[in-house]
Amino acid sequence: MSTELVDAALGGRIGAFVEDAILPIAAAMARGDGPSPKRVVEAAGEAGLAGILTPEAYGGAGGTHADFIEFIETVARVDASCAVILDVHLSVGTEPLLVFGNDDQKLRYLRKLARGEWLGAFALTEAAGGSDAVSMQTRAVRDGDSYVLDGAKAFITSAGDADLYIVMARTGEGAHGISAFLVESAWPGVRTGTPLAKMGLHGSWTGELILDKVRVPASNRLGDEGVGFTVAMSALDSGRVGISAQAVGIAQGSLDAALASSRRRRAADLDVDVTALADMEVRTSAARHLTRYAAALVDAGRRVTLDAAIAKLYSTDTCVAVSQAAVDLCAPDSAAEDHPAAVRLRDAKACQIYEGTNQIQRVVIARHLFND
Ligand SMILES: Cc1cc2nc3c(=O)[nH]c(=O)nc-3n(C[C@H](O)[C@H](O)[C@H](O)COP(=O)(O)OP(=O)(O)OC[C@H]3O[C@@H](n4cnc5c(N)ncnc54)[C@H](O)[C@@H]3O)c2cc1C
Numbered sequence: 102m103s104t105e106l107v108d109a110a111l112g113g114r115i116g117a118f119v120e121d122a123i124l125p126i127a128a129a130m131a132r133g134d135g136p137s138p139k140r141v142v143e144a145a146g147e148a149g150l151a152g153i154l155t156p157e158a159y160g161g162a163g164g165t166h167a168d169f170i171e172f173i174e175t176v177a178r179v180d181a182s183c184a185v186i187l188d189v190h191l192s193v194g195t196e197p198l199l200v201f202g203n204d205d206q207k208l209r210y211l212r213k214l215a216r217g218e219w220l221g222a223f224a225l226t227e228a229a230g231g232s233d234a235v236s237m238q239t240r241a242v243r244d245g246d247s248y249v250l251d252g253a254k255a256f257i258t259s260a261g262d263a264d265l266y267i268v269m270a271r272t273g274e275g276a277h278g279i280s281a282f283l284v285e286s287a288w289p290g291v292r293t294g295t296p297l298a299k300m301g302l303h304g305s306w307t308g309e310l311i312l313d314k315v316r317v318p319a320s321n322r323l324g325d326e327g328v329g330f331t332v333a334m335s336a337l338d339s340g341r342v343g344i345s346a347q348a349v350g351i352a353q354g355s356l357d358a359a360l361a362s363s364r365r366r367r368a369a370d371l372d373v374d375v376t377a378l379a380d381m382e383v384r385t386s387a388a389r390h391l392t393r394y395a396a397a398l399v400d401a402g403r404r405v406t407l408d409a410a411i412a413k414l415y416s417t418d419t420c421v422a423v424s425q426a427a428v429d430l431c432a433p434d435s436a437a438e439d440h441p442a443a444v445r446l447r448d449a450k451a452c453q454i455y456e457g458t459n460q461i462q463r464v465v466i467a468r469h470l471f472n473d
Contacts, residue, residue, distance in 0.1 A: 119175050152195065154192075181347060184347045194263070221265050237271055239251065252270065257293075269333050338409045341410065363430060421453060424446040
């Protein structure tokens with residue numbers, strides 16, 4: 102991505118961070134024996150990048166969403182696990198606090214998150230169904246100056262390593278009966294399960310968050326009681342732009358691998374399917390433009406629900422198609438488990454699932470067509 106759209110100082114910092122901190126651990130992350138998610142965010146903090154969207158007054162870099170997507174794409178091009186860890190921390194794990202937090206909550210948490218001292222996470226999905234978030238079962242019952250939270254969240258990125266979870270729980274009925282809470286991992290009753298053994302993204306932890314009668318001070322409710330669904334949907338609108346950037350990075354990394362292999366074939370006077378390479382370039386480039394457009398809308402304070410859905414759908418379908426084409430172009434070497442094209446194909450698939458499946462993105466887009 103050209104850096105002309107992003108803060109020049111941040112652009113330089115991003116390149117140096119990826120080279121110094123991500124490249125050396127990428128192979129280990131892909132195997133699942135790299136540093137923990139928290140260590141990845143600490144390293145970003147040391148480079149001044151763990152709070153890209155957080156104002157400088159709270160210890161962040163005071164950057165824009167153009168900076169944020171540049172960061173996520175650049176990391177994902179090298180390692181998709183680190184990209185999703187950082188994406189969740191920066192977007193859905195921090196942004197709701199920026200948008201809905203009061204001064205006291207911002208003072209208590211933003212600096213730690215922005216410096217990478219704390220790892221942020223977002224807990225909406227439950228085992229019974231993530232697409233229909235309104236049917237969630239986790240409850241928050243008011244008891245004096247606190248709420249008592251009871252329930253279980255599933256498929257939570259960084260569960261087991263995060264310090265702060267933004268948790269959606271039921272305080273009433275229907276969509277207006279959901280509230281958002283800032284829950285510290287150290288509080289009694291907060292437990293996590295063993296991370297899932299996933300098809301890809303082996304360096305990113307995904308697991309259960311169990312809330313067993315967790316007493317949360319009312320001062321840790323994020324926004325008014327009953328606005329939790331709005332908090333979650335607004336977080337996901339912006340979050341999907343980050344996932345779109347992650348997908349563009351994976352597609353670009355796959356194209357890099359395919360090009361390297363094709364150059365070797367050419368040097369050996371072997372045939373190369375240049376039309377496949379051209380198609381990969383076109384799709385990756387188109388996905389990047391859609392992602393940039395959606396990020397520009399967020400930066401302009403415009404509603405981004407439709408354009409984030411379009412970008413997320415197109416980019417994540419693209420990263421699966423491009424990484425699959427890369428495996429073909431790199432064959433037979435790409436049959437090896439640790440081949441860069443094989444790693445990216447496995448990593449790509451989850452992008453079509455999280456932060457709303459691509460079927461759900463199509464429902465969002467169709468709703469717009471019908472003005473629903
Ligand atoms: C690696 C990974 C990390 C994740 N990280 C997080 C996280 O940090 N925080 C968090 O809260 N969640 C997280 N998730 C959960 C993710 O957001 C959900 O998996 C996703 O939203 C889908 O929900 P579900 O798995 O419950 O599937 P379901 O909602 O049960 O859907 C099952 C299938 O039915 C389809 N479907 C459902 N409804 C419709 C419909 N109306 N029309 C058409 N098709 C439909 C879906 O597309 C899907 O194919 C993560 C998931 C993964 C895989």
